Amino acid sequence: MKQYCRSQDSATLSSSRTSSRLGLLTNLFALVLLSWATTNVAYAQTFKVLSSLGYPWSSLVQGADGNLYGATDDSIFEISPAGTPTILQNADGSPWGVILASDGNFYGTTYTGGPSGGGTVFRLTPTGVVTTLHNFEGPEGAQPYDGVLVQSADGDLYGTTYFGGAFGYGVAYKITLSGTYTKLHDFNGSGVNPISALIQATDGNFYGVTADGFYGSIFKMTPSGTVTTLHTFDSSDGYWPYFGLVQAVSGKLYGTTTVGGANGYGTVYEITTAGEFTVLHSFNGSDGENPFCTLIQATNGNLYGTTSAGGPYDGGTVFEITPAGTLTTLHNFCPQGNCSDGYYPRAGLLQATNGILYGTAFNNGDVFSLSVGLAPFVEPLPAVAPEGTPISILGTNLTGATSVSFNGTPALFTVLSATQVSTTVPAGATTGKIEVVTPTATLYTNVAPFRVLPEITAFSPSSGPLGTTLVIAGTGLLKTSRVTFYNNVPAASFAVNSDTQVTVTVPAGATTGPIQVTTAGGTVTSSAIFTVN
Numbered sequence: 001m002k003q004y005c006r007s008q009d010s011a012t013l014s015s016s017r018t019s020s021r022l023g024l025l026t027n028l029f030a031l032v033l034l035s036w037a038t039t040n041v042a043y044a045q046t047f048k049v050l051s052s053l054g055y056p057w058s059s060l061v062q063g064a065d066g067n068l069y070g071a072t073d074d075s076i077f078e079i080s081p082a083g084t085p086t087i088l089q090n091a092d093g094s095p096w097g098v099i100l101a102s103d104g105n106f107y108g109t110t111y112t113g114g115p116s117g118g119g120t121v122f123r124l125t126p127t128g129v130v131t132t133l134h135n136f137e138g139p140e141g142a143q144p145y146d147g148v149l150v151q152s153a154d155g156d157l158y159g160t161t162y163f164g165g166a167f168g169y170g171v172a173y174k175i176t177l178s179g180t181y182t183k184l185h186d187f188n189g190s191g192v193n194p195i196s197a198l199i200q201a202t203d204g205n206f207y208g209v210t211a212d213g214f215y216g217s218i219f220k221m222t223p224s225g226t227v228t229t230l231h232t233f234d235s236s237d238g239y240w241p242y243f244g245l246v247q248a249v250s251g252k253l254y255g256t257t258t259v260g261g262a263n264g265y266g267t268v269y270e271i272t273t274a275g276e277f278t279v280l281h282s283f284n285g286s287d288g289e290n291p292f293c294t295l296i297q298a299t300n301g302n303l304y305g306t307t308s309a310g311g312p313y314d315g316g317t318v319f320e321i322t323p324a325g326t327l328t329t330l331h332n333f334c335p336q337g338n339c340s341d342g343y344y345p346r347a348g349l350l351q352a353t354n355g356i357l358y359g360t361a362f363n364n365g366d367v368f369s370l371s372v373g374l375a376p377f378v379e380p381l382p383a384v385a386p387e388g389t390p391i392s393i394l395g396t397n398l399t400g401a402t403s404v405s406f407n408g409t410p411a412l413f414t415v416l417s418a419t420q421v422s423t424t425v426p427a428g429a430t431t432g433k434i435e436v437v438t439p440t441a442t443l444y445t446n447v448a449p450f451r452v453l454p455e456i457t458a459f460s461p462s463s464g465p466l467g468t469t470l471v472i473a474g475t476g477l478l479k480t481s482r483v484t485f486y487n488n489v490p491a492a493s494f495a496v497n498s499d500t501q502v503t504v505t506v507p508a509g510a511t512t513g514p515i516q517v518t519t520a521g522g523t524v525t526s527s528a529i530f531t532v533n
Helices: 016-029
Strands: 047-052 068-071 075-079 085-090 095-100 106-110 120-124 130-135 157-161 171-175 181-186 194-200 206-210 217-221 227-232 253-257 267-271 277-282 303-307 317-321 327-332 357-361 366-370 379-381 390-394 403-406 409-411 413-417 420-424 434-437 442-444 455-460 469-475 482-485 494-498 501-505 516-519 522-525
Touching: 068 095, 075 095, 157 194, 171 194, 455 522
Parallel strands: none
Antiparallel strands: 047 366, 068 075, 075 085, 095 106, 106 120, 120 130, 157 171, 171 181, 194 206, 206 217, 217 227, 253 267, 267 277, 303 317, 317 327, 357 366, 379 390, 390 420, 403 409, 403 434, 413 420, 434 442, 455 469, 469 501, 482 516, 494 501, 516 522
């Protein structure tokens, strides 16, 4: 394994919070830097350094105002796409970055801080007002290492801590936007020390990775907290999956390992939600090494990420990889004093709605943009919701928009600014692309469709024998593909009568319990129980 370490500049950081992070990073990964190459590099015209801001650790996120938001070792910042920075908050406790939630506020975690030093969950308003929602204590979890949150389809936030819990190996939890905290799972045995962000896949389950002592693992977790290990890494397929997963439009999950693989420099891998694992690419040093990033899928369907070292100048790279595994290096970072692009890009990328990629380089603290010719698009917030839900549509140059539609179903809307449209998921909408027509362009959502989540509001009768005809009422039922009874017993016969009604025959083998309806937008479970007589 090629080794590397911090530069002299970062090694002399006086911040105890940064030292705490780097100390854990060293303990986890034992990475030490080789000498730097002295060759200068000519960069592509599409790469641009926007600003230098401390020591950024995690990916950027786009706000409703079109600006980018992120975190350094001791602050939360805002930066315009043109590069004008603003420090919103000098944070206590080492923030890990933020997400934009459906209420328009940002939410994040700190690795340390709080009364016991175990970290916090906080809310940040767009104007920079911070409210602590939860202080971690040992039994509830501690130190959410790279603990970026994810907002679920139910509106709550989900995350993990690296330490703490009943066994000291970390927990999975959820927390409401108002701060009600629930521990979902205590990690123990195989698959411990969860790290980085969870994702919620289209099947409704959460997926994440663990550091797991040495090699690491990939796990699935139900919304109620039942955890299943899908894959345990070894040196041949990569190990130390330091950052989490992304689900592509195909439904498959993609991620990176920091080291291991065919050459020892890390891998890009693919895994299905059933656990079928494939290594797509093993880094060889010349094309990068040691990726510390979550991948993103951009509007062209390809995946993008960074490596923290390697490349011809040993400063890291930005790369593109197809879902089939063809990798292209887009940019090589240079760690020399006569280079101005920074190095050690420890975080992943963001594709903003203007189509441009944005990222950060830890050393020098540079925020950069990289245009690869991708078109502007719009992004819904949230990305999955039932009919009748108010949502925001983020984009660029939205002033004067003339229509908004959900997979062809028109919706009423209000243009709030050049970067935000307010609308409501219309009745009869189905899962697919959102279209926004402006005076200068027709914009669509990214490769992932907006998912219209079905709802079950009632069913009748509430009980009956096998063979009973049951009428299910709700919304978003137009594309129903499956109806199941308790213990996953499928209905052999059902009819979609309308967007608000499905008729189903109670199948052989059905037992008393809730009913589930599945569409392209997801699966919903009834709150009421059907009793089999």
